[in-house]
Amino acid sequence: KRPRAAEKREWGVIKASEHSKNTVNPIRKIVDSLNVPHNPEKEPIRLNLGDPTVLGNLPPSDVAVQAMEDVIRGHKFDGYGPAVGAQCAREAVAKKFTHPNAPITADDVILASGCSHALEMAIVAIADPGENILVPNPGFPLYTTLCKPNGIETLSYNLKMEHGGIVDLVHLESLINDKTRAIIVNNPSNPTGVVFTKEHLEEILRLAYKHKLPIIADEIYGDLTYDGATFHPMATLSPQVPIISCDGIAKRYLVPGWRLGWVIVHDRFGALTEVKQGMVALSMKIVGPCALVQGALPRILQDTPQSFFDHIKEVLSANANAVYKSLSRIPGLKPLKPQGAMYMMIGFDDEIYGEETKLMQDLIREESVICLPGSAFNSPNWFRLVLTYPLEVTEEACERISEFCLRRLKLSKAYGPLKNT
Amino acid sequence: KRPRAAEKREWGVIKASEHSKNTVNPIRKIVDSLNVPHNPEKEPIRLNLGDPTVLGNLPPSDVAVQAMEDVIRGHKFDGYGPAVGAQCAREAVAKKFTHPNAPITADDVILASGCSHALEMAIVAIADPGENILVPNPGFPLYTTLCKPNGIETLSYNLKMEHGGIVDLVHLESLINDKTRAIIVNNPSNPTGVVFTKEHLEEILRLAYKHKLPIIADEIYGDLTYDGATFHPMATLSPQVPIISCDGIAKRYLVPGWRLGWVIVHDRFGALTEVKQGMVALSMKIVGPCALVQGALPRILQDTPQSFFDHIKEVLSANANAVYKSLSRIPGLKPLKPQGAMYMMIGFDDEIYGEETKLMQDLIREESVICLPGSAFNSPNWFRLVLTYPLEVTEEACERISEFCLRRLKLSKAYGPLKNT
């Protein structure tokens, strides 16, 4: 039944809340801008999707699958559990991640509906409207998506993209003011794939210590590192700073859709007692993540064989090296060599290649290769590609990118810089 | 390493946000108050837990279990899906709940991490700080838990507990002011188990229409009705009012731990266009519920046999009638007969039985029967029990409650009213 015109007028459009209007993910708009027709003669290769499961070459471990099946048949996890998570699952996280320098128990763990939800709880528990949190730039856009609707400002500190993607500490320190509540550190980093050294992490910790700022450590990629890099959980280093580590099984266990994450509260100096209570309170809103996955978590964390992780790292390393080798030969392209996470950033000379969204659109139109423009991470003149595809697919993509670039290069030599066209 | 005292002082306790401090669930405190020793000679019977799965007598359907297993083996739902939910799952919800008077498509459905999360999205998308939403009293305390930290006030409209638990429409209308953004209607009701008639729902709709207020319909118990009562989805009745229906598989499919819910937006007169966009935006924060359960949803909704629901309803009806028969014989007890959901409220004369929390504590101490005091729902002189246990357990509980009450009754006759003791 279509309403009569009078009824329509009578009701008008009900306004949405400011909160919902301020909930914005820039990636959405950018992904929409990539919605251009690809070259019909070439199979599309989607290097834009940060989802390791899309091609099916990296399935979850048998351990995880079997654990889920047993939980479903066992009927011990069909009911409501505690909002902070099932005791056995919290214990499993504590057991897996406790460290002599950063001992934790189940009490320090709050389960979440993915690392996204873990980040939401940490952010919302620590800052009030009008306060601010420092976030990396380029960085994962969700931090701002979560802060902004709550009236929490994000101040972006630069990663030195021309110097290995490390934190510009001078810039970071210059942003800190009396409204600053926390620093978000994402290591290994999305989008750069850079893994910070112990020394660099300690420099960041010294700044946090000096300014008495807790750190929200987004460690979702954890020890998914390769080519000799080592992951250091921030909580294990010195100086000791109160740290809220946000993590989950999405990436290392290759099950992003299972939506299980957690917060680990390293409550140094008793500084986080109230914030932890705050997160416990926030967990009541949606009563914890899927209990079935919680029930499977102990076995997933304890029994997944090292060979499973080794295989992922081999795939990542092979991809990273292939892309690096292929694209660093192209004039005006500057790949940043990654050693962790699942991504790689390629810088480019805009004098030669022009503006990035247009460039990425043309790459789709001509070569059916889809990459994410750096603007998704606030990083113009860069684009990101994922490293989780079968090597031959990645190599094919690199060839196409190379040919595309070489065509541009000729054009630019013939007609001068493309920048303003 | 324990921090040195100086370090401890240096950091101080970091303040938690106002938002997290205002996230309060009154049930928690009340449940804590029930933490008194039970009678060691009697096995505890926990009629306080709103979880039908605790005793194992009501397992989920084979269809649901099999669907989950197939999804886990099929590896089509390990990855990220759209934040609003997988298309097939949204379509399944639309197909199941579309109605000639209230036609919907997949576009009108947003999946959520349980009905709790559906309610959160609806509430946060529709009201700004300083505005208010009307909620039932007695009612599900989560509404206030979700509103308050966002600065949204809840105004409680009375259910006429002495008159079958229907809405006091005069009271409801008296609360509406220019800051009112929506009315939450929970039917069938937690905690009363009352199912509103078509005529009563239409009275509520007329009020909503008159004041141009959309309704958030918490229909999580849906057609879980018995003893001749019929459930009418509010969106199917007239006058047509913009309705956001919040629902999920927790209760009717006996899988509260699976954490799958949804919002259906009945966007009459185009009134909810922006609010719907707002909810779509909010869904990005935690990127949808567990994809495995989403993948199983089409089969769960389509293939669960009627016999499964019939069995639950038989259990509920048998329990409700046994409790009613047993406890309405006790002087000073006034059970409210339910016809839906999974609960029953028992009113009592405080002149005889005294204050409710003390009464419930004594019931635990003497009879090891645990019920929820009405204060959990803002309803003094009532207590709630669940109706999902095996009949013999419920009957045993009723006998114990009866004996307990009869002892009190004698005491009160001997010494006068207990109220002020």
Ligand SMILES: Cc1ncc(COP(=O)(O)O)c(C=O)c1O
């Ligand atoms: C840095 C970073 N943090 C958090 C997340 C979110 O993880 P989850 O899927 O567990 O919510 C992602 C996902 O891409 C990420 O890249």
Ligand SMILES: Cc1ncc(COP(=O)(O)O)c(C=O)c1O
């Ligand atoms: C009236 C009402 N609404 C919503 C919910 C929450 O449902 P879910 O477990 O799907 O979040 C409950 C749970 O008890 C309820 O009683």
